[in-house]
Amino acid sequence: MQLTNILATAITLCASGVFASTIDIAYTSNGAYYTQTVPSNSMTELGHPGNITTFQDTGNCFLYKYVGGETTYAPAGVHTFDPAVYTEYVLCETV
Numbered sequence: 046m047q048l049t050n051i052l053a054t055a056i057t058l059c060a061s062g063v064f065a066s067t068i069d070i071a072y073t074s075n076g077a078y079y080t081q082t083v084p085s086n087s088m089t090e091l092g093h094p095g096n097i098t099t100f101q102d103t104g105n106c107f108l109y110k111y112v113g114g115e116t117t118y119a120p121a122g123v124h125t126f127d128p129a130v131y132t133e134y135v136l137c138e139t140v
């Protein structure tokens with residue numbers, strides 16, 4: 046049981062970003078609000094790709110229309126997009 050507890054603690058710490066380098070994002074896609082945690086420096090598919098009208102990040106992110114496609118830069122902070130920015134993938138780095 047001791048080992049299970051240690052593993053559980055390690056997983057929790059990783060998920061909260063203490064060890065792993067992750068960026069928290071929150072966005073409005075097609076009118077609905079979602080949050081997601083993404084790894085740094087790794088192309089990550091949005092859980093809910095679509096027309097993004099608000100985007101908040103704890104790191105500097107590039108929003109990709111598709112892999113290799115048009116990008117929109119969203120430095121750490123809160124962003125509002127009007128017109129919406131269609132996004133399928135994000136690539137974020139820690140600040």
Ligand SMILES: *[C@@H]1O[C@H](CO)[C@@H](O)[C@H](O)[C@H]1NC(C)=O
Nearest residue numbers: 075094095096097128129131
């Ligand atoms: C996103 O916006 C574009 C341009 O307005 C539209 O053609 C498309 O259908 C929208 N996509 C979704 C999933 O709403």
